[in-house]
Amino acid sequence: MNRHHSDDHLVAAIDLGSNSFHLAIARLDHGEVRRIDSLSEKVQLAAGLDEHNNLTRGSQERALACLARFAQRLQAIPAKRLRIVATNALRQANNAQHLMDQAEQILRQRIEIIAGREEARLIYLGVSQTMVTEGRQLVVDIGGGSTEFIIGENFEPLLTESLQMGCVAYTQRFFADGQIHAKSLDRAIMSARQEVMAIAESYRDMGWDSVIGSSGTIKAARQILLQNGWASASGGISHEGLAKVRERLLACKHVSELDIPGLKEDRRAILPAGYAILQGIFDELDLAEMGYSDGALREGVLYDMLGRIRHEDIRDRSAQAMMRRYHVDAAQAERVTATAERLFDQVAPALRLDDEDRDLLRRASLLHEIGLAISHSSFHKHSAYLLQYSDVPGFSQVDQEKLALVVGNHRRKIREEQKMLLIRSGSLSLLYVCVLLRLSALLHHSRSRDPLPAITLESDGIHFALEFPTDWLQTHPLTVADLAGETEQLRHWGIELHIH
Template sequence: MPDVSEVFDNIESRPTTQVAALDLGSNSFHLVVARIVADNVQILHRIKQKVRLANGLDQHNILSQEAIDRGIDTLKVIAESLKGFEPDTVRIVATYTLRKAKNAKEFIRAAKKVFPYPIEVISGIEEARLIYSGVAHTNQDTGQRLVVDIGGGSTEFIIGEGFDAKLLRSLQMGCVSYTKRFFSGGELTRQAFKKATTAAQQELELIDDKYLKTGWQTCIGTSGTIKAIVLLAQSLDESNPEGFVALDDLEILRNQCIDAGHIENLQFEQITPDRRPVLAAGIAVLIGVFKSLKILTMEYSPAALREGVLYEMEEQLSHRDIRERTAQSLATRYDVDTEQAKRVHNTALSIYDQCRKGWKIGGQENNNMLGWAALLHEIGLQINTRGVQRHSAYIIQNVDLHGFNQEQQSLLSILIRFHRKKVRPEEIPEFWQFDAQVVFKLLALLRISVLLNIKRQDDIIPEFDVDASENKIVLTFPPHWLEQKPIFMADLSREQQYLNALGLELKFA
């Protein structure tokens, strides 16, 4: 038997990484802190702060200053729990309300002043994928599963098997938005429940046929609304299976709410007081879900979006970034010329490596974005060779890119949109994760790499040196080589003018 001290020495010597995931939801902000040990995610602690961000969203999708202030005040509190974390070990994702808000940048701008980590606004499909990932890593059921997550502003529906999500949708219905829409005065009437449930079923008309045809063996519900409802269902009858809810339970709970008459009269001891104001809307939505999708019973899972984020961070830290698979899959789907993509990719990353110190553009994320842009820059060739940059950018901007948040997807689209022809800086949006000068320099590197491989052949361009400093980049070719390539030299001269629009100076010799 080994010495006990040796066993503990071995345990202590295992590499561990502490990570944190923060979900800026429409109802609550959730922080989960975990450590990664031997490819396993171990949850250390959780923090939940009720914010009800969606309450501040008006009919014009403008987020009120009061809601922004509530969110920023909450971030100040959470920031204390994240002191000492390295930037690449913290990921913050924002969902429905900040997706929807036209003035979301005001929130993010204010957040940057009190919170040192970038906020990623993710699409509904990406939110659904991450939710499913969280469930798939923690539930051991077999066969196909339907996962339902009722949030504050949206509800996600995913059908998958194992770790593979097959159908993903996000519908605009949630416990906070429906409370505001159908129960704003606090009155709990049968008519209000009927209207809310009917509205939910109308939303579900978008997906119910396809989901019912696909089918599932188990149905799983996640997040706070379903957790509260499952707790209440258990209290109705002790013989009810623990952790499950059925349609009969939901209808009893609805009737109890109607009997109470008003949100303030609800006496459900099993749930926290701050959950009660949005409970009725959650019940109404879930009744609509059960009826439209013909669900018999639903099991609660404690895993949700933030757990999915944590497991994805573990994969990225282990160099298994899902975005790499997404980019490769997209290249295959659109029959990209892989040989040319590799040439541009290799050239771009080689030049990037020589420029990153002089241009101060280091960091794995910048390297990744440049590489994926190089891989996918000709994805629009299937549409038309003319204006390929516009076609490629359109595809990237509008396709579901699993693993990419909205800013990353937008940056990828911008890099590809302006990889050739005239650059229009005024059409390049403001980014929060990426500095404007870094974006311009990544674009310059992609453009130069495409130009260097314009002949679409190997070994056409000789070895050359690259030097970068401040806003200047210098390409140095072997003596007299450029003199023998007048057309290529003319191309470089034209590129000088294009890059001037970005405030960058290209020199070559």
């Protein structure tokens, strides 16, 4: 292994795409992410979805074999410096968890299934960090199962969307037998136009100054245009160039006959579908030209990880945005958060809680009352629903599920099955985070602005002992009543709460 692979400043990202799996290893160099190694394999996970939306055994075997090869490149990467994201195919697969369980054993790291708009945000981050343009830019990324559209300015995405169309999915839908006909090509183009039509008006209203494409399909199309002299004067993709590609496609009856300079063998079968989606986007958005950026999802993941390392985590900005959107009582949220963090610091070593658990508790404390914007009755359930099903930049589906579980169980009655759900979703640490939020919210039930006294908490995981200053509880009978009720509730989870 090269010497630089043992450097403590290395980070790595894996993108489990619907068409290809990508690994990127980079060095953090004075605030920049410099890629030093990469690996990509065509796994075509989306092609392995059967009629019941389950991944076939063959597709899972291809995926796991690929990841085993990736794992050999990751031996010197600390777990906290590796991030793995999965996109549309695993969003759609009913048996995704089965594959992820095996993959996580191979990679020894958690896999995050990210929502379409989060994928779009990360793609824009990757493009904007690797290609500087003036004004607003429209970024388009055609993947194997979905296509992302982002309008952004500088490093900030302004409008994000993910549409259910991709080169692997469209190959199965319109070109499954490999035959190429004008009729099937036009049907695929029209289908792509219909998908884009749903977002076209809002995107045109915002407007853009330049158009950038990223990832494999657009890279392959541009390479064909460059090799054949069909690219625009600036080396981009144009209507005229796409018309030449259509001519060459229709000159063949089957994908096996495609022999176009610049077309790689592993792109041959999906070229008609990729062309159709790209043509549909050009037609529906009335694009004149599209440039290309090497930055994509994996680069965006690397830069997002750099932000987390620098404590510039987009998830904290998203939490603040949600607080504003749902008119959270910020003072109350900060009081609960401060108490939660004080309690956390006292028991974290004994309960083996780490920085990620602390971050989760802090965000749950800030957001536990967002459901009040809907109704006071059972607001914790409304809060949980909003956290689980909203598009929240920076959060994976697993992140949101954990937040929703903690917030949804932070008050009122609890049951044994809720404990099991918490443990299945995040081990015992998630259960302990939930207990800490329950205690913190309870201690601020009165919403008083008066600061709490110095409270100490000790725990061995089964017993939680809260100690208050002498005589304080005597002057706060409502808190005593709340703590008595909480003692009864926590027994349902096998936890003994002791008050001193």
